[in-house]
Amino acid sequence: MKKRSGAGRRKPARRLAKAPARKRLIPTGEATIGPFFPPRYVDAGANDLTQFEDRKAQGEAIEIVGVVRQEDGAPLDNLVVEIWQADAKGIFRHPADPRHREADPKFFGWGRAATDKEGRYAFRTVRPGAPHGRARHVNVMVMFSGLMRILKTTMFFPGEQANDADPAYKAVPAARRQLLVAREEAPGRYRFDLKLRGENETPFFDD
Numbered sequence: 001m002k003k004r005s006g007a008g009r010r011k012p013a014r015r016l017a018k019a020p021a022r023k024r025l026i027p028t029g030e031a032t033i034g035p036f037f038p039p040r041y042v043d044a045g046a047n048d049l050t051q052f053e054d055r056k057a058q059g060e061a062i063e064i065v066g067v068v069r070q071e072d073g074a075p076l077d078n079l080v081v082e083i084w085q086a087d088a089k090g091i092f093r094h095p096a097d098p099r100h101r102e103a104d105p106k107f108f109g110w111g112r113a114a115t116d117k118e119g120r121y122a123f124r125t126v127r128p129g130a131p132h133g134r135a136r137h138v139n140v141m142v143m144f145s146g147l148m149r150i151l152k153t154t155m156f157f158p159g160e161q162a163n164d165a166d167p168a169y170k171a172v173p174a175a176r177r178q179l180l181v182a183r184e185e186a187p188g189r190y191r192f193d194l195k196l197r198g199e200n201e202t203p204f205f206d207d
Helices: 161-165 174-180
Strands: 061-069 080-084 110-114 120-126 137-143 151-156 183-186 189-191
């Protein structure tokens, strides 16, 4: 898993004469202006992962909340946040997980929410177990019509000793790793704010 570092490098075209020196620019997230997702892009209840087909998922129910901001700190309205995660036993409901047949049939493992005018989003889910070779975590994806690419990051839980050995956590420079760790505001309620660009930008990954 590689950390997203902004725009990719292109191989320079062959030149007949030496080109003037150019100032090297700092890579930033790619963005455009509008249009925006329709208000009904996110179905009601899509942010509640604790139930699937009216059946209650196994495990401890938790909340994940946060605010999504742009470079100047302004909140982003009607931005789509998706999460996907393992169930309470640490099993992903996906064929890529060797144990997927043992996954909780009452836990879909995926949810979607849209931010409000204050940039706030919220999910209700279950505390994931730790998948084999990983710390317990929640994968997060951000979609917005002003973005040229889908942004992917990972939320880790505070106080987990396994975080330091997790390959995604270790892929981020040590000074920035705490930006991947949620803050527990109350028992079972975690805050994970996202900043798309600028100082303290959330670390995003290519895949």
